[in-house]
Amino acid sequence: MIGQTKKILLTVLIATLVLTPIAFVSLIYWMVATASTEGSDWLVTKHFDPSSAGFLMSVQDDSWAVTLATPEFATLSEKERLALAKDTFNGVWSMAEGYGYVKSELEQWFMDTAKNFSSYPIKKAKLMNNSFMTFLEFTSGSIPKPNILATVLKMFTSNSVSAILPIFLWVAIPAIVLLFLLVGVASVFLTKELPVLYKIIVAGLIVAMVFEGWLIKVVSSKKIIPSGFFNVFTFGDNYVSATGTWRGVNQKIAYPVNAAKIECFKDQRICREANAELADSALMVNTTEWQITSWDDKEITIDHQSKCNTTKMVINFKDKAVTQIRTPIDPQPEDCMAGKEGKFITEMVDGFEAIYGKKFGVKK
Structure with missing residues (x-):
């Protein structure tokens, strides 16, 4: 039995020593690839493809796609266009380098698009305020992509090795322990000489570990929800406040x-309204100042007209209700798209009801 145990331990040790470098390099590659994909989103949504930002919240006047x-x-000389492309590239390279972009490829892309800007189609898309932003639509094949492998090799062949050590200490060591355990478990089940009781104990430990991992996943995958608190509060005759979550009534809310x-x-x-919205992993905060149309002993009414639509908000502090109705102006200006969506009604409720009580974002 002792000889068999030593044989098992030796097998586990050799397998772990062989698999650990492979697992570690794979881990580094995965981490760099994830960081490059998520981190380079700012470059894609700002300069390459503004329409991918969702409602174009990230579109700015200095976006390269918008500038072109x-x-x-078009009135600039070719020399001036190339100089502007060079300045734009210099402005983004300090961040783009860390996400795996190749300097020569990215710089050349800015230069080429400055030279051939007239060959790309102009695209028009709607902003949050129902106005439009025009930008060039580049073909996906021409847009630079991060070079993940080059970034990983650079980490192992440069001074960046010091950055790998914390990863090794905090991530790789537990991974090695887990790998050692998995190889050991496999050896236990493949060794016929070991008693069945040992195998049952090991199987029980594996089930417990898998169950614990499943619980962690369930807990961590819960939806992010805003505060469950909704209230309309009055203080004297001069102050009213409302707190809650906006929910679409007749159509989905963004x-x-x-x-x-x-x-x-x-x-x-x-x-004055302060509003925080979560779009994927981005938190957006904005404030709006509304002019009050009427205020009586039951409710506050706000009537607001913008270029593309009219907004009517009613804060009923007697019935504790807040509603907002946005109606497209008829006829619609050419640079507005509100008419395509039609009338949009929202109400303020508590966050738990908005997320869990009904269909996500829509009242049934």
């Missing part, structure tokens, strides 16, 4: 995970 589509760019607070002051004839 402006009439002013960002179901949101939290809003409205404060109204009668003497100022103003309501």
Whole structure:
């Protein structure tokens, strides 16, 4: 039995020593690939493909795709266009380098698009305020991609090795222990000489570990929800506040995970709204100041008109209800798209009801 145990331990040790470098390099590659994919999103949504930002919240005037589509760019000489491309590249390279982009390829792409800007189609897309942003649409094959393998090799062949040590200490060592355990378990089950009781104990430990991992996954995968608190609060005759989550009534709301607070002051004839919205992993915060149309002993009414639509908000502090109705202006200006969506009604509720009580983002 002792000889058999030594043989098992030797097999486990050799297998672990062989598999550990492979597992570690694979782990580093996966981490770099994940960081490159997620981290380079800013470059894609800002300069390469603004339409991928979702409602174009990331589109800015200095976006390269937007710059190339402006009439002013077409009036520049080729030398001026290339100089602008060079400046734009220099501005993004310090961050792009860390995400695995190749300097020569990325710089050449900026230069080529500056030279051949007229060959790309101009695309128009809607912004959150229902206005439009024009930008060039590049073919996916021409857009630079991060070189993950080169980044990994650079980490192992440069001074960046010091950055790998914390990863090894905090991630790789537990992974090696787990790998050692897995190889050991396999050896136990493949060794016929060991008593069945030992195999049953090992199997029980494996089931317990898998169950614990499943519980961790379930807990960590819970939806992020805003505060479950909804309230309309009044203080005297001059102040009313409402706190909760906006939910679509007649159609889907863009960002179901949101939290809003409205404060109204009668003497100022103003309501101020602060709103936080979660779009994927990005948190967006904005504020709006509304002019009060009427304020009586039951409710506050706000009527607001923008270029593309009219908004009517009613804060009923007697019935504890807040609703907002956005109606497209008829006829619609050419640069608006609100008419295609039609009337949009939202209401303020508590976060738990908005996320769990009904269909996600929509009231049944």
